[in-house]
Amino acid sequence: MVNEVCLRTLDLERPWLMEQYQSRGGYEVLKQVLSEKRAPEDIIEEVKKSGLRGRGGAGFPTGLKWSFISRNAPGQKYVVCNSDEGEPGTFKDRDILRYNPHQLIEGMILAGYAIGATRGYNYIRGEFWEPYERFEQALQEAREAGFLGDNLLGSGFDFELHTHLGGGAYICGEETALLESIEGKKGQPRYKPPFPAHFGLYGRPTIINNTESLASIPMILEKGGEWFADIGVKNSGGSKLFSISGNINNPGVFEIPMGTPFSELLEMAGGMKDGRKIKAVIPGGSSAPVIPGEQMMDLNMDYDSIAGAGSMLGSGAVIVLDDTNCMVKTLERMSYFYHEESCGQCTPCREGTGWLYRVVHRIETGQGRQEDLDLLDDVADKISGKTICALGDAAALPVQGMLRHYRDEFQYHIDHKRCMVGAG
Amino acid sequence: MTVTVKDKTELFSPQICAEIDRWIAKYPAEWKQSAVMGALMIVQDDNGGWLTTELMDRVADYLDMPPIAVYEVATFYSMYELKPVGKHKICVCTNVSCMTNKSDLIVEHLEKKLGISFGEVTEDGRFSMKEVECLGACGGAPMMQIGKQYYENLTPEIVDAILEGLE
Numbered sequence A: 001m002v003n004e005v006c007l008r009t010l011d012l013e014r015p016w017l018m019e020q021y022q023s024r025g026g027y028e029v030l031k032q033v034l035s036e037k038r039a040p041e042d043i044i045e046e047v048k049k050s051g052l053r054g055r056g057g058a059g060f061p062t063g064l065k066w067s068f069i070s071r072n073a074p075g076q077k078y079v080v081c082n083s084d085e086g087e088p089g090t091f092k093d094r095d096i097l098r099y100n101p102h103q104l105i106e107g108m109i110l111a112g113y114a115i116g117a118t119r120g121y122n123y124i125r126g127e128f129w130e131p132y133e134r135f136e137q138a139l140q141e142a143r144e145a146g147f148l149g150d151n152l153l154g155s156g157f158d159f160e161l162h163t164h165l166g167g168g169a170y171i172c173g174e175e176t177a178l179l180e181s182i183e184g185k186k187g188q189p190r191y192k193p194p195f196p197a198h199f200g201l202y203g204r205p206t207i208i209n210n211t212e213s214l215a216s217i218p219m220i221l222e223k224g225g226e227w228f229a230d231i232g233v234k235n236s237g238g239s240k241l242f243s244i245s246g247n248i249n250n251p252g253v254f255e256i257p258m259g260t261p262f263s264e265l266l267e268m269a270g271g272m273k274d275g276r277k278i279k280a281v282i283p284g285g286s287s288a289p290v291i292p293g294e295q296m297m298d299l300n301m302d303y304d305s306i307a308g309a310g311s312m313l314g315s316g317a318v319i320v321l322d323d324t325n326c327m328v329k330t331l332e333r334m335s336y337f338y339h340e341e342s343c344g345q346c347t348p349c350r351e352g353t354g355w356l357y358r359v360v361h362r363i364e365t366g367q368g369r370q371e372d373l374d375l376l377d378d379v380a381d382k383i384s385g386k387t388i389c390a391l392g393d394a395a396a397l398p399v400q401g402m403l404r405h406y407r408d409e410f411q412y413h414i415d416h417k418r419c420m421v422g423a424g
Numbered sequence B: 001m002t003v004t005v006k007d008k009t010e011l012f013s014p015q016i017c018a019e020i021d022r023w024i025a026k027y028p029a030e031w032k033q034s035a036v037m038g039a040l041m042i043v044q045d046d047n048g049g050w051l052t053t054e055l056m057d058r059v060a061d062y063l064d065m066p067p068i069a070v071y072e073v074a075t076f077y078s079m080y081e082l083k084p085v086g087k088h089k090i091c092v093c094t095n096v097s098c099m100t101n102k103s104d105l106i107v108e109h110l111e112k113k114l115g116i117s118f119g120e121v122t123e124d125g126r127f128s129m130k131e132v133e134c135l136g137a138c139g140g141a142p143m144m145q146i147g148k149q150y151y152e153n154l155t156p157e158i159v160d161a162i163l164e165g166l167e
């Protein structure tokens, strides 16, 4: 079971074209839903049954999220797709946009139908020029075919869909920062509640989902929620795109069933480069706490298995590190990232991420003091759960994970003013 | 100090106006401001890759925004440049997947070859270098972006060939 949902056209030539997508049954389920005037509640029920959980990182059940919208409330509602793909290690949504844009379009139209929204936006990160052009081209094709616009296929349902291009800011992947960004403002997260389902884009009820979540919808409705759920395991329905990178032979995006052993994924990705030993894995994007390689070899790629090891599946971005990597240096780079990307709105995050970076930096450069390890724990603690958005936690979690598993490496840096990796 | 312009079409060339109008059309009529990011990118591209205050003021006038609101956007997002950049802006990713695949060698190679570091422009104005965060292409690490194009699986030799191929 490889590449059967979001990447189902990947083996075709120029898979991004409408005719290729339709040759695999694309847009059939939309036509059916519109012609049968399938009840929206029924669609939401099917998505609930599928066990689909948000693929953007938080893993919130998609069907449940959709049910929070009061469908019959008057006025405009919106469907927003999050193609900001900024979590370091993640590169799967790029492939959906490049290789199967029509499935995302179909998924967004179906989502609009289900929640009673007639407008959608796909927020694509500004650097993704090629994916943006592909998606625009697909929008054009869909418009010409009557899948977008007024009165879709004579059903009386209207849906219009546009792209919004980001400007290079990781924080805009956070859903409310993303909405601010579409409104033409700096991308600073909003206080929640109110949640986007009640007060979203332009103050209107909005659902916001990740690219992969929305691109999974057409297959769920075509083959049934149960079919999708059964691909995966308990609590982790379906298949999932894993972006695997690092010190491996064949990095890339693999769409495989949830619950697949990590060892199998690693094998698909060609195994370790130069036959080196696996040291550590960051299993769900750079905010996910690190897991030692040996332990990882016994885990499966699903929410519960990874959570059981003290980390999270996140966006499904798997970074594999071999024994030549210094964990202090790795954490230093990650902490730099969160410090750079903090929007500065809340003090614990703005100040705390700076502290984390500076302290890890001084340990890395041989200036560390014995108190620094406790200081790191303390700062991470003071950020966790005390910020407007989850970037604060995302900065603290990797620090806590690294200190849990590789404290000896940090200690060695402090004691010897140099790195133990390669120090023989 | 907004200059009140009666005819907005005088703010930019007809082609630029048409491109900005395409962005405006995507959003509700009362939310012209949503087009600010698209407009800034268009104007920046047209001005050799960076924004002047005057250009930002014109965008503000065009979209009926206070200039300060446009500056806020331009300074918040990393892809807007407020100082001149090279004709080819070379953005090198140094985040974890690229770092562990030796992005530092790519950076060193570029520094030696071009005689500049991150944040600098070559004397002839052809190249500038910028360190960027994960660009969502870690499967092709180490990687860089020049203009709109991604270049993946880099080696110093590949970098040489890429730079030679640029105008």
Ligand SMILES: Cc1cc2nc3c(=O)[nH]c(=O)nc-3n(C[C@H](O)[C@H](O)[C@H](O)COP(=O)(O)O)c2cc1C
Binding pocket: A053, A054, A055, A056, A057, A058, A059, A060, A062, A082, A083, A084, A085, A086, A087, A170, A171, A172, A173, A174, A175, A176, A208, A209, A210, A211, A213, A214, A389, A390, A391, A394
């Ligand atoms: C700092 C930060 C960055 C995020 N970046 C992304 C992102 O790039 N893509 C994404 O889909 N979700 C991202 N998220 C999660 C979104 O806030 C949101 O949960 C998600 O888009 C919801 O869609 P889903 O339920 O389909 O996953 C980010 C969250 C935070 C706190």
Ligand code: SF4
Binding pocket: A171, A188, A189, A341, A342, A343, A344, A345, A346, A347, A349, A350, A387, A388, A389, A390, A391, A392
């Ligand atoms: S946690 Fe950080 S990124 Fe999030 S709102 Fe606060 S300062 Fe901004």
Ligand code: FES
Binding pocket: A088, A089, A090, B093, B094, B095, B096, B097, B098, B099, B133, B134, B135, B136, B137, B138, B139, B141, B143
């Ligand atoms: S780490 Fe360089 S592209 Fe992701």
